[in-house]
Amino acid sequence: MSQERVEVIVVGAGPAGVAAALTLARAGVEVVVLERGAYPGAKNVMGGILYRQPTEELVPGFWREAPLERAIVEQRYLLLTDEDALGVTYRTPAFGQPPYNAFSVLRAEWDRWFAQQAENAGALLATGVTVEDVLWEDGRIVGVRAGEQGELYADVVILADGANSLLAQKAGLAREWRPEEQALVAKELLRLSETEIERRFGVPPGQGVAIEAFGASTGGLLGYGFLYTNRDTVSVGTGALLSDLITHEVNVSDLLDRFKRHPAIAPLLEGAELVEYSAHLIPEGGWRALPTLFTDGALVVGDAAGFVNPLSREGSNFAMISGKLAAETILEARAAGDFSAFALSRYWQKLEESFILSDLETIRNVTPFVHQRPYLLREYPEALARAFQHYLTVDGTPKAQKYRAIVRELMRDVRPTRLLRDVLAGVFQLAR
């Protein structure tokens, strides 16, 4: 029987795989996307924020027609103790005007729409196909095997099969992630009416709010809670480092329950009806856990490559841009008729020239940094909340005396020398 073959196989119809397929199909390359779910988005979980600029690199003007929920005009950062909350809010009407900055999206709908763009460009999307392994010939990857569904051969295979990529491991490009290299996120989709969302969050129709909460939202574990407003639903979730969850014997869904009950969060969700519950792994290993990103006949993109910036909650834009860069690498390789590791190494250069590798390098020590300083997410929020409570409480104490007391307490709890050391270390790590 003759081999069934195409030019490029993409495994996984998430943002990374679809971005690659879209770019290739537009250039006239015969590309097949193999997706394990019944349709794109059926297996995807994302906090739900999509940035405009990187998405426009793939579909210019997408926001005029794509299924988007709300334009995010306000970002709230909260520091939570068990009862209290303090925070910073940034809001600008500019983010509510075309061309916008970011949107909340529902992944199931967005992924389907995005995949449709690739199909319209000529990519073949095959759903319900579980790829189990890559095929080798003379030391190079030449295709994929999907169990009893058979084999398919190609010049290049793009591995876009998501977090803790089984294929990258089977291909010997990656090792299994360690618990400290991945976060577990639990997320709920809760239904509220459009008008109720607009009333509770103080936004006009079509605009929304993103909240990230640190501290007690994860019981002091490394991670955060989030809340994003969709059109008539709210995405709310918590994520924490898997190793922390294991060590502290904490269940991430319990963290989410506690986050939802927090006095600063509960009123925003009151009466909302649960629509959907999901959990997912997020790569956190970043720079330190980078797999081999290319080999003879294959490239690794998106979550499978660990391309996520946990500090700025960016994942889908890393995914889409890495998919695009992988596709551009393949187009160059195709023009030269050479799909060897040497030819595909241009992918690494392109990643270096983009924000992807540079961002990963910038933040490579953030996780260990916070991890070595557990007080950042435990003691600091408590101390700051106490200081604010003191400051705001009118109780007849003369102000000078009150201020002295606040400073004294802060000196005791925050320890300025340690704080100074931490700030300097932090700035050094990020701004080098």
Place this chain on the structure above:
Amino acid sequence: MKIVVLLKEVPDPNAVRYDPRLGDLVPGIQRVANEYDLYALEAALRLREQVGGEVVVASVGPARDALNRALAMGADRAVTLEGEALPGDAWTTARALVAWLQREQPDVIWCGQETSDSGTGNVGPAVAAQLDLPLVSNVVGWEFRDRVFEIEREIEDGHQFQEVAPPVVLCALSALPQPRLPTLRGIMDARRKPVERLTAADLGLSDDALQPLVQWEGLSQPVAKAAGVVVQDVPPDEAVERLLTFLESRGLLG
């Protein structure tokens, strides 16, 4: 042997949600092939493997993904019957299918017992009636021997065995063998298989012929029922006593 499979695209039953404010399903639910129809297709493919011939899948209304799946599973070609009045109700759907089936003259028509969206189970029987063909519904097993089907069908209190010779309409239940997964080869081959799009006019059907018999009034949520009275973990005498008291209080004992 020419085998036709009637296939409908329905909202993904795993994703269906009712929106009380819209009085309809939430918009944008992914559409998938109706599950029983895929069992019918599997039976058709097995029949073709046994006796040779051709499997044609037909859908009323657009059904791109479902038909692609059917072609990838092994059907030879696909047809969609489209038009403003289609799919309409079970009657208009059957009318359109019959106009097309009269041209195709298949030996066997497989369909799912019912669809997961409207759930009338009327299309198969209506097609059989209009073509004046025998119909066997609730099929859970079959064999084809000496040009005769030996059919096992599920009925209310057991199983019934029937023999029937083609041409015939068969309605499948999910106790039949599971639909196969498309192979990668099948998926690639599907791209090269013909998909024919026919309009009502192509089939010589006027608007009058496609007048629905059923008026669609929209969806509503059933009113929540009271929990009811559960009598358990009590001695039989006491249980009887309680039941009698309950029935009496409702004036149900005459």
